Amino acid sequence: MRHFLRRLIILLLTLWTTVTINFLIPRLMPGNPAEAMLAKFHGKGPMSPQALHSIEVMLGISSEGLLKQYSQYWVNVFHFNFGVSYTYFPYSVRHMIAQTLPWTLVLVGVTTVISFVVGTLLGILSAWRQGKIFSDMAITSLFTFTSSFPYFWFALLCAFFLSYVLNWFPLSGGNAGNMTPSLNFNFLASAAYHSILPALTILVSSIGGWQLGMRNNMLTALSEDYVTLAKARGLSEMRIALTYAARNAILPNMTGFAMSLGFIVGGSVLTELVFGYPGMGNLLYVAVQNEDFPLMQGIFLIIVICVVVANLAADIVNVFIDPRVRRAGE
CATH class of the missing domain: 1.10.3720.10 (MetI-like)
Structure with missing residues (x-):
């Protein structure tokens, strides 16, 4: 029984670490996904803040605090909600x-x-x-x-x-x-x-x-x-x-x-x-x-x-x- 319990604890720690790293990596990377997406279609010229905000909302990019985003990310993971695909937009x-x-x-x-x-x-x-x-x-x-x-x-x-x-x-x-x-x-x-x-x-x-x-x-x-x-x-x-x-x-x-x-x-x-x-x-x-x-x-x-x-x-x-x-x- 203790063997299974230890393995279960290791499994849960591994999953927690994975989800946390999965959450942090894209948010610690430089740049903005909305700007990168617009650049593919409109070049690297200036864009209005309204257009940028619209793309962020469309892609589900949040401007809330990191802790609130983290808690919401866990909710999304439990619902298998990983957001919208940039490549196959508007499909999730x-x-x-x-x-x-x-x-x-x-x-x-x-x-x-x-x-x-x-x-x-x-x-x-x-x-x-x-x-x-x-x-x-x-x-x-x-x-x-x-x-x-x-x-x-x-x-x-x-x-x-x-x-x-x-x-x-x-x-x-x-x-x-x-x-x-x-x-x-x-x-x-x-x-x-x-x-x-x-x-x-x-x-x-x-x-x-x-x-x-x-x-x-x-x-x-x-x-x-x-x-x-x-x-x-x-x-x-x-x-x-x-x-x-x-x-x-x-x-x-x-x-x-x-x-x-x-x-x-x-x-x-x-x-x-x-x-x-x-x-x-x-x-x-x-x-x-x-x-x-x-x-x-x-x-x-x-x-x-x-x-x-x-x-x-x-x-x-x-x-x-x-x-x-x-x-x-x-």
Whole structure:
């Protein structure tokens, strides 16, 4: 119980620090967002105070004291009200995130889970069959090679050969034409077809990391005394591999998996850019490119919240997997 309480306190402190930093950074920066926005359309010439005030009101920029702004900011955070996007005005930040988040959750979320499961199982197999040509050496060599691929480099290769040269898959976009997102078969089929190349890019580049990490952890676990004792007792190989060795070896991978789940909402920026995929990574890139601070703040805050909550979930899972963690916290 004390272990969970400590982790919960750390989570709350992390969230408080994140929200506070998120609030202070744009307010401590020099310049005025309203002046910067007007400069994009009217140059850097003089502007009337009335025009400047109108833009400030439109963008939700307050002239009240810092403490009052801070308290109001917390209220807005609890209501997921991050203000108006400078780039996509008059749409709000919440609207833009709601439009792009499902695309990233489906693409990056599904591929992350698949790559973790497949990579972990292959890592267990490679370690248990250490030295075997096909079950260890071939698999490890292959994924050592693929894990060295940068996401964007492999994405460019896929886009060039599979889309441009062979014309097997669409080159960009999340669906055909201007289809309205819905749960009908035509839209889902089109979205799945457009996601094949981005998903393939992420899978090929990420499975190797999980496989190599799990293999190394398994080799360490297999040298432990409790595995030797299990073999001496005549237990089946499958039970020793999964119940004894893999159960302990998977703990570091679980923490890494939780981190990956937390970062899902940030999307795979380079992959989404290469394929023009309408996800959070693409949205974050546009926000940075256009100095859209409210949009950047909203995305950053959601990413941090997801990472912190995912870490707490990983700690809870680790307690049930490994009783030593539970005893250490008592």
